[in-house]
Amino acid sequence: MTRKIPVKTLHRFSMIYCCLLESLAAGVSRISSRILGSQLGSTADSIRKEINYLGEVGDVGSGYDVAKLAGRISDVCGFEKRRTVAIAGLGKVGSALLENPEFENAGFDIVAGFDSNTNILETLTSKVPLYPASELTDWVKKLNIEIGIIAVPPSAAADCAARFVAGGVSGLVNFSSTTVAVAQKGIIVRNLDMICELRFINSLMTANQKA
Amino acid sequence: MTRKIPVKTLHRFSMIYCCLLESLAAGVSRISSRILGSQLGSTADSIRKEINYLGEVGDVGSGYDVAKLAGRISDVCGFEKRRTVAIAGLGKVGSALLENPEFENAGFDIVAGFDSNTNILETLTSKVPLYPASELTDWVKKLNIEIGIIAVPPSAAADCAARFVAGGVSGLVNFSSTTVAVAQKGIIVRNLDMICELRFINSLMTANQKA
DNA sequence: GCGTGTGAACTGGTTCACAGCG
DNA sequence: CGCTGTGAACCAGTTCACACGC
Numbered sequence: 001m002t003r004k005i006p007v008k009t010l011h012r013f014s015m016i017y018c019c020l021l022e023s024l025a026a027g028v029s030r031i032s033s034r035i036l037g038s039q040l041g042s043t044a045d046s047i048r049k050e051i052n053y054l055g056e057v058g059d060v061g062s063g064y065d066v067a068k069l070a071g072r073i074s075d076v077c078g079f080e081k082r083r084t085v086a087i088a089g090l091g092k093v094g095s096a097l098l099e100n101p102e103f104e105n106a107g108f109d110i111v112a113g114f115d116s117n118t119n120i121l122e123t124l125t126s127k128v129p130l131y132p133a134s135e136l137t138d139w140v141k142k143l144n145i146e147i148g149i150i151a152v153p154p155s156a157a158a159d160c161a162a163r164f165v166a167g168g169v170s171g172l173v174n175f176s177s178t179t180v181a182v183a184q185k186g187i188i189v190r191n192l193d194m195i196c197e198l199r200f201i202n203s204l205m206t207a208n209q210k211a
Numbered sequence: 212m213t214r215k216i217p218v219k220t221l222h223r224f225s226m227i228y229c230c231l232l233e234s235l236a237a238g239v240s241r242i243s244s245r246i247l248g249s250q251l252g253s254t255a256d257s258i259r260k261e262i263n264y265l266g267e268v269g270d271v272g273s274g275y276d277v278a279k280l281a282g283r284i285s286d287v288c289g290f291e292k293r294r295t296v297a298i299a300g301l302g303k304v305g306s307a308l309l310e311n312p313e314f315e316n317a318g319f320d321i322v323a324g325f326d327s328n329t330n331i332l333e334t335l336t337s338k339v340p341l342y343p344a345s346e347l348t349d350w351v352k353k354l355n356i357e358i359g360i361i362a363v364p365p366s367a368a369a370d371c372a373a374r375f376v377a378g379g380v381s382g383l384v385n386f387s388s389t390t391v392a393v394a395q396k397g398i399i400v401r402n403l404d405m406i407c408e409l410r411f412i413n414s415l416m417t418a419n420q421k422a
Numbered sequence: 423g424c425g426t427g428t429g430a431a432c433t434g435g436t437t438c439a440c441a442g443c444g
Numbered sequence: 445c446g447c448t449g450t451g452a453a454c455c456a457g458t459t460c461a462c463a464c465g466c
Binding site: 032034044048049051056058061062063064 | 424425428
């Protein structure tokens, strides 16, 4: 019965889950596919098809129970499993992330911070242990770090990614304005490139104007 | 001859363009679809198909001239057109973005910063003029701000987005851990939600382990 | 009537295959 | 021989349509 869930759908589940937590926090206990669709910039049809990968979880006629649906997604996606995370690059963005309590709440434990600048390592005070970037690979192995966050300058991003991969992480989130690619199969890379997204918006604007 | 370019392809163009700039900076003057594909986590076939929307720009047998291809993409996507940008939320992330010179280099002019905390507005020194969040909509209109960057806490994100939209922006980049959706047609929203991406990586890890 | 669940039709994007040129 | 350009085949995801239950 459990068909193989497409990657795209798994990504949508994360987004849906995010919406559900918000609804829950806002005291909403039931939600329809149409509402979810509008919140996620998608159609009700699409949402229903995706949720059906979870099996029957909705109540015909009255939508989904928010808590129940969230629980089902969490089960299927393994959201109850905590993951270890490390942040490389402790400039403004990196150090801001270190302090962000949302990670903890969402099930991610930041277990290390890295920077190549020893000055920063000495100045910065944090509950999270900080290490020089040169030792990154070793610590990733030692601490069993599963996900690496790249917040270094673009020029150092590729090198940084390589060190994480050498240490054996399963996933990377890249924040620098560079597209990081990893040849190795099975490692998931997500590029959150602000400049790239701005350019994309720009191109859509020009396309829209032309039309 | 110019077919309508799919949105997905436009997004890829931004990524390809990013790669090309890097190659150019590294002194690489020619590049093949296979190399581009591996750098972007895509196939050579796919890349070629996408580039073909630009018309014939490659040289059969020897790949693409990096500068020429970059120029063609820039023309089609309108990358030479500068856009005005504003940042809402001047916490650690927002203020880091204010100082980031990459925006300027990529053709985006940060013309305003907003925060609801007047203390921050007074303390923070920046070349960019700063205004209280309550005046956001007005300044967006006055300064013709085209793209809004949301770096406020998740709870304020929806409200912030609404103010930008009321001011008439064409696009939004949301950095907060909330999926922002805009009902209004024609407004482009990009959610760069770190927590959501981490969860997605988590789900892929669990899926991979199961398989 | 509203909203889910689901099969059928459709659309678009990806992969395959190969002609053609340096 | 390598690599682009492109038509054909393929496949996945989206949309459509509707039965069924509240």
